[in-house]
Amino acid sequence: MKYQLEKTSKKHPCPNCGYKRFVRFIDDNNLYLDTKFGRCDRQESCGYFYSPYHEKATFNQRPKIMDAQTLKYVPLETLKATLKNYHNNTLINFLNNTFGRRKTLKAIADYYIGTARNGGTIFWQIDKHKNIRTAKRMFYKTDGHRNKQLPDRYLYTSDKGYQTCLFGEHLLAENNKIVAIVESEKTAIICSIQYPEITWLASSGLEGLTVRKMKALIGKEVLLVPDFSTHARERWQHKAEYLLQHNMKAVLWDPYPEIVDGRDIADLF
Numbered sequence: 001m002k003y004q005l006e007k008t009s010k011k012h013p014c015p016n017c018g019y020k021r022f023v024r025f026i027d028d029n030n031l032y033l034d035t036k037f038g039r040c041d042r043q044e045s046c047g048y049f050y051s052p053y054h055e056k057a058t059f060n061q062r063p064k065i066m067d068a069q070t071l072k073y074v075p076l077e078t079l080k081a082t083l084k085n086y087h088n089n090t091l092i093n094f095l096n097n098t099f100g101r102r103k104t105l106k107a108i109a110d111y112y113i114g115t116a117r118n119g120g121t122i123f124w125q126i127d128k129h130k131n132i133r134t135a136k137r138m139f140y141k142t143d144g145h146r147n148k149q150l151p152d153r154y155l156y157t158s159d160k161g162y163q164t165c166l167f168g169e170h171l172l173a174e175n176n177k178i179v180a181i182v183e184s185e186k187t188a189i190i191c192s193i194q195y196p197e198i199t200w201l202a203s204s205g206l207e208g209l210t211v212r213k214m215k216a217l218i219g220k221e222v223l224l225v226p227d228f229s230t231h232a233r234e235r236w237q238h239k240a241e242y243l244l245q246h247n248m249k250a251v252l253w254d255p256y257p258e259i260v261d262g263r264d265i266a267d268l269f
């Protein structure tokens, strides 16, 4: 039996770096050998090569898998302890009054919305593997607008080994709906009530739409829904182009281009 690298342009996930740039070995009958045998196209950065004629694989270096090894996650019990006292939660009271109890309860369940002291709301960031990454605490006024006298705060920070993700990312694992991203957590929640046929995520701020966070969306159709200001539109248009270059399909969705007063889509409901 003789073996050779497959000559078609077909690429597979590399066992070393994970990128789909791996050419596999086939035998005389055009059957694949074990997935470990092959050559990675990324010769500079990965360089994985394992021939069936060799004793072991060679490669430039192991990719950094720091994330999986060093990232810290919040225990589920900690999250659960915040899922209470909704009568003291100013944002939840606003949602109840605006959209009714049934829809609000569904939103609480979908996004694991928690309650902080002093009427605050806790937005948990849970990734698509259901790891609890961090939480953002925010305060609202009874009209649903932010109470900027009480500052937002991440409760688990990167200097302690935690990492942010898109708010609502955990919802991606459950369906194949189109994904839309807005800036604010509150907006994502309200839009999920109004447009349940779309999965709504939040970037947690204008500059929160990073390539690292967006990687969770590879393979999805993504709409970026900027706030209604020229600056936000320009920033996210730029971001959409950048994401396209990184093989992520993201397009700007701007349903009301004539509005430039800084409101966002949820303010129109």
Ligand SMILES: [Zn+2]
Pocket: 014, 015, 016, 017, 018, 019, 040, 041, 042, 046, 047, 048
């Ligand atoms: Zn590789």
